Amino acid sequence: MSEKLKKLIDYEVIMPAIMIIFALSYFINVSDNPRTGRLFPQIICIIMLLLLVRIIIVNIKSKLISETGSVEVTGVEETVKSKKFTERKGLVLFTFIVMMFLYYLAILLVGYIYATFIFVVTSMLVLGYKNKKVILLVTVIFLLVIYVFFVLGFHFVLPQGSLIKGL
Incomplete structure (x- = not known):
């Protein structure tokens, strides 16, 4: 694995990826069971998947351009701050x-x-x-x-x- 890729992959990317796996497995499980109400859980899973993908993209973007000091997120200029666990x-x-x-x-x-x-x-x-x-x-x-x-x-x-x- 390249050094740049190692920097991008941390808990802020891994956790949403794991949650995507769980959401997909739940979505498949709900879709396969015809005896239950499926619509609401499927809608929630789709929304959750979209939000998780967005979280991953925003985290990777912020890591890629952290050298420049600023990142454009949802139309608002935000300063990328160090992510120390204070x-x-x-x-x-x-x-x-x-x-x-x-x-x-x-x-x-x-x-x-x-x-x-x-x-x-x-x-x-x-x-x-x-x-x-x-x-x-x-x-x-x-x-x-x-x-x-x-x-x-x-x-x-x-x-x-x-x-x-x-x-």
Whole structure:
């Protein structure tokens, strides 16, 4: 393998490539099973595949022209910065891993709607959003879209949680 190719292939290219393999295998699996609803999973897989390919292209582009110091991404000039894994990023990553575990437990206890409200608000605060009106508006709109799409559209029952079921 050439030295230039080795520089291009790292976790930012390998992980999306692995995810493409999983998405393709899931797409094939769903397509082969005639007894299940296939349309929605197929649409999600196609969207996921397109986004993963875009991620790979953007990452390779940014690595190829990192010597020049700038890259054109989605029409906006952005400066390519070094991709050091700083302590702040590590702390945010660890915080999100813990938050996802707590989110899962909260869904089991208080249900999807309340747990998601708390999770989205907390996530936005951890990511540095300070405008509380925007945080609440985004969270409420997100929950309304999920509710309308899944409960009213697909007639799914969202998890209610063990504490809510007892009321």
